[in-house]
C-alpha cells in the first residue's frame with residue numbers, strides 16, 4: 001500500500017520498507033548472478049535503524065570516516081571496508097581494529113601507514129586486514145565537476161604514472177570510484193580505460209573494488225550488461241570484485257513530508273514558506289543543483305494554474321526552490337511531500353539557523369508507521385558549545 005501520511009508528523013523523512021527491500025532484492029540477485037560482493041556505501045545512506053534489513057541481503061558496508069566505521073560495527077555487526085581520503089594518526093589504531101579492508105588514497109599514505117598495518121596483521125593472524133590503493137583511471141563521464149573525481153587536480157586516487165611495474169608490496173586490492181548515477185554502458189567504457197592503464201597491475205591484484213555510482217535500481221538500467229562485465233573482469237584477472245553503491249540501495253525508497261506555514265506575494269511571485277529548508281534539510285538540491293519532485297505537483301510551471309515558489313524556513317535568501325504548479329491553490333497547513341529524499345539527503349542535513357532536523361520514520365511492510373526518532377534543541381546544542 002502507498003504511504004498513508006495522515007498520522008505521520010511533519011517534517012519527517014519516511015522510508016518505505018517494502019521499496020527498500022525491493023531494491024535490496026534486486027541488488028542481491030545481481031551479486032549472486034555476477035559472483036561479486038555488493039556492499040553499502042554509508043556516505044549515501046546511514047539510516048542505521050534499517051541496517052538489520054540491509055544485512056538480510058548484503059554482507060557488509062564501506063565507510064569513509066571513523067564514525068561510519070563505528071556505525072557499521074555497531075549496527076551491522078561487521079568490520080568495515082574502509083576508504084578515507086587521508087587517515088588521521090590519532091584514529092588509525094581504532095580504524096585498524098574495526099576494518100577488514102583498508103584502501104589508501106595515495107601511495108604516500110600507504111607508505112606512512114604500511115608498517116602499522118603489517119604489525120597489526122602479524123599480531124592478529126585470524127583478523128588479517130587486506131590493503132588496497134585507490135587509482136584514478138582518468139576517465140569519468142560525470143558532467144558536474146563537483147562529482148567528478150577525475151578532473152585535473154583531483155585528490156582522489158593515484159594516476160598510472162605513479163606506479164612502477166608492480167603493485168607496492170603488501171597491496172592486494174585496486175579501488176576506483178568514477179561513476180555517479182551512471183548506467184552499465186558507462187561502466188563498460190570505464191573498465192576499458194582502467195584496463196588500458198592498469199591492466200598489468202590488475203593481474204597482480206586479489207580484489208578490485210569498482211566503487212559506487214552503479215544505479216542498478218533505476219528503471220532501464222542494463223543489469224545483464226553489469227553482470228557480464230563483472231564476470232568477465234573477475235575471470236580475466238582472477239580476482240574478487242566488490243561494488244559499493246550507496247544511491248542504488250536507497251534510490252526512490254522514501255520521502256520528506258512537509259507543511260505550508262505561510263503564503264506570500266513577493267513582487268508578483270507567489271511564495272509558499274514551508275517547515276523544511278532546502279539549505280538545511282535538502283542541501284544536495286542546492287549543491288548539485290537539482291529540482292526535487294513534489295507529489296501531485298506539476299514539476300514545471302503550467303500557465304493558468306496556481307504556481308508557487310517553495311521557500312525554505314531559514315533566513316538564507318537562496319533557500320528556495322521552484323517554481324511548481326498545482327491544480328488547486330495551496331493553503332496554509334497543506335501537506336507537501338518531496339519525493340526520493342532518502343539517499344544523500346538524510347545524511348547531509350544540518351541544523352543551520354537553529355532549525356530542527358526532520359523526524360525519521362519507517363512506513364513498515366505491514367502498512368503501519370514507526371516513528372524512529374525526533375530531534376529538538378539538544379541536537380542543535382550538542383554539536384556546538
Ligand SMILES: Cc1ncc(COP(=O)(O)O)c(C=O)c1O
Nearest residue numbers: 041044177211212213245246247
Ligand atoms: C569511494 C566511494 N564509494 C562509493 C560511493 C557511493 O556512490 P553512489 O552513492 O553514487 O553509489 C562514493 C560516493 O561518493 C564514493 O566516493
